[in-house]
Amino acid sequence: MAERQITLEVLRYRPESDSEPKFQTYEVPCPDDWVVLDALNYVKDHLDRSLSYRWSCHMAVCGSCGMVINDNPMLSCKAFLRDLPDHIRVEPLNNFPIERDLVVSLDDFMEKLTSVKPYLIPREPAAEVDGTYRQSPTQLKKFKPFSMCINCMACYSVCPQYGLNEGFAGPAALALAHRYNADSRDQGRSAREDVVASNTGIWECTFVGACSEVCPKNIDPAAAIQQTKIASTVDYFTAWLRPKNDKENQVKGEDA
Amino acid sequence: MSNRPYIRPLPTSWWLKEGRYVRYMLREATCLFVGLHALVLMIGILRLSQGREAFESFLAGLWSPAGQLLSAVILLMAVVHSVTWFNLTPKAMPLWVGDTKVPGWMIVGAHYAGWLAVSVLTLYLAGGL
Numbered sequence: 001m002a003e004r005q006i007t008l009e010v011l012r013y014r015p016e017s018d019s020e021p022k023f024q025t026y027e028v029p030c031p032d033d034w035v036v037l038d039a040l041n042y043v044k045d046h047l048d049r050s051l052s053y054r055w056s057c058h059m060a061v062c063g064s065c066g067m068v069i070n071d072n073p074m075l076s077c078k079a080f081l082r083d084l085p086d087h088i089r090v091e092p093l094n095n096f097p098i099e100r101d102l103v104v105s106l107d108d109f110m111e112k113l114t115s116v117k118p119y120l121i122p123r124e125p126a127a128e129v130d131g132t133y134r135q136s137p138t139q140l141k142k143f144k145p146f147s148m149c150i151n152c153m154a155c156y157s158v159c160p161q162y163g164l165n166e167g168f169a170g171p172a173a174l175a176l177a178h179r180y181n182a183d184s185r186d187q188g189r190s191a192r193e194d195v196v197a198s199n200t201g202i203w204e205c206t207f208v209g210a211c212s213e214v215c216p217k218n219i220d221p222a223a224a225i226q227q228t229k230i231a232s233t234v235d236y237f238t239a240w241l242r243p244k245n246d247k248e249n250q251v252k253g254e255d256a
Numbered sequence: 257m258s259n260r261p262y263i264r265p266l267p268t269s270w271w272l273k274e275g276r277y278v279r280y281m282l283r284e285a286t287c288l289f290v291g292l293h294a295l296v297l298m299i300g301i302l303r304l305s306q307g308r309e310a311f312e313s314f315l316a317g318l319w320s321p322a323g324q325l326l327s328a329v330i331l332l333m334a335v336v337h338s339v340t341w342f343n344l345t346p347k348a349m350p351l352w353v354g355d356t357k358v359p360g361w362m363i364v365g366a367h368y369a370g371w372l373a374v375s376v377l378t379l380y381l382a383g384g385l
Binding site: 013015016018020021071094095097098099100105137138141142160163164206207208209210212213220222223226227229230 | 258259260261262263264266270271273274276277280284344347348349350352354355357
């Protein structure tokens, strides 16, 4: 198989010795069918065992190997060398603290993800005798595109709003909230509203749209956020039209 | 998190780094020109309330070379504003007919059709047609 020489420029940061990250260059002989992750593995196996990066499945499913490759956040296992020039610059995801080399801290992301209650919240939990929750193919279609997230954080890396305001819940978490809100088996929208409809939720998004452009799973978080904005606005205005008792009942229900 | 995580600062020039951010900032900046047009209209109403002479001097200002240049720039920015936002509408308002999603071009097309209808109606009411 044809081979070519790639120059891999990797941003290194070793917290025990470096005051700031700096680039280190490696020359890597690469077969045509390699992806950037293969080149990194070559460096780790043959050139420099101290290089740190995350990866697991090597098939665009686990979401571990998200990194910035030639200024674009992508999965390194899905970034084919044949689509890239001979000089490739690899950096950790933007907008996250760097732990070491290409490894970033996941703490803030995990907190944001759990804050939107990303699980089914039915009004009445079904008893075992009722069997499974039923859902038609049409109902499934409404949320399925938003359920494909693999938590690679590429969308956060490219979101200037998250970069400027780390309080922002961010694209993946809000898209996931929308995924559950749009699920016919779920009635947990009001339970998610505190986070989702807050100033650090959907209203912090200014529809830059970069999240949707870089998502390796074509999820379109920007669309999810705009749709949630509309639903939240409709909620706000229809709340004034609802009978008073209904509003009180709803508040009681939320407290419970 | 480790003891010494490194946080890379985001420079104020972040939006100049990539074409998509520049396009976004341009889209956002167009609203200033739409606002400017609203301001010009409000000044027009104010001058109208001050009498015929005041309103005619306002109109003369609008028809001056500087006034025409300003109108042309505002029109261009208003078109960019409308086109960029219209093109984003399928994301914000997906429509379903039964179990089929209405294609994005139909939603965008409906917005352009509405724009055309309102423009024609405005021209008709203003006596231009």
